[in-house]
Amino acid sequence: MATSGPRPQRADWQRNHEQLVATATKLIARSGAQVSFEEVARRAGVGSATLHRHFPSRRALLEEVFHDVVERLRRRGDELSAGDPRTGLFTWLEELTISAAETRGLTVALEACADDVASPGDSCHGMVREATVSLMDRALAVDALRPEVAPDDLLTLVTAISLVAEGDSAAARRLLRLALDGVRP
Structure with a gap:
């Protein structure tokens, strides 16, 4: 049947x-x-x-709680991929950092799934990483990013800044801009 x-x-x-x-x-x-x-x-x-x-598991609960936020971010990454590769990645990183800093628990949820090898593209972290890689590839193609920078380097910066500046989007934005100056050629 x-x-x-x-x-x-x-x-x-x-x-x-x-x-x-x-x-x-x-x-x-x-x-x-x-x-x-x-x-x-x-x-x-x-x-x-x-x-x-x-x-x-806690991870399963966090994935469900933050799925809509991450899906919105993923769609934003798609929008930015259609625009200028020189600014798309940096706009993405800023919006991701601000969202993570303003959404309590999001950074922890994303990090909890960072090692998910079973279905990396389906997890919240996987969706964020895929958008980052896509935008990075475009930025690298026009020499808007130092070639030795890896996607996980950028996501680590976002994580650290989001955790330190949780609840303070102005501080998160300022710290990210300082950090991004170091990854531009």
Whole structure:
């Protein structure tokens, strides 16, 4: 007997899932990505086992919480890829840094998935890295970037600046501009 795609989830499963994501989003915005799983479950009105059935790891929960933010950033990377390669990469890095600095827990979530070799393009980190590589390749082609700079170098800069300047986009922007002066030819 053939099936026509994944089986739809029961209404209570979907309701619990949405409640867990909404609750986790609020708690992470308040307390950061290290929020207690037990607190998420309690505030969502479900048991710890229910939370773990939906999200077997912290990484899985963070991926879901930040997916929309990262998807928006990925689309922005695509837009910038259609423009001037001399400014696209640097605009991308600035917007990524500001978004990570302003979105509590995002940097931790991206770093949590940095070593995901199973499906790197599907993870939040994978989407960010792919956009960075695409924009870097274009910048390198017009000599707008020093050739020895690697994508992971740039993502490490973004991570460090985002963590140091969390909640302070002006400081994040200033620090990134200082750092980017070192990667331009």
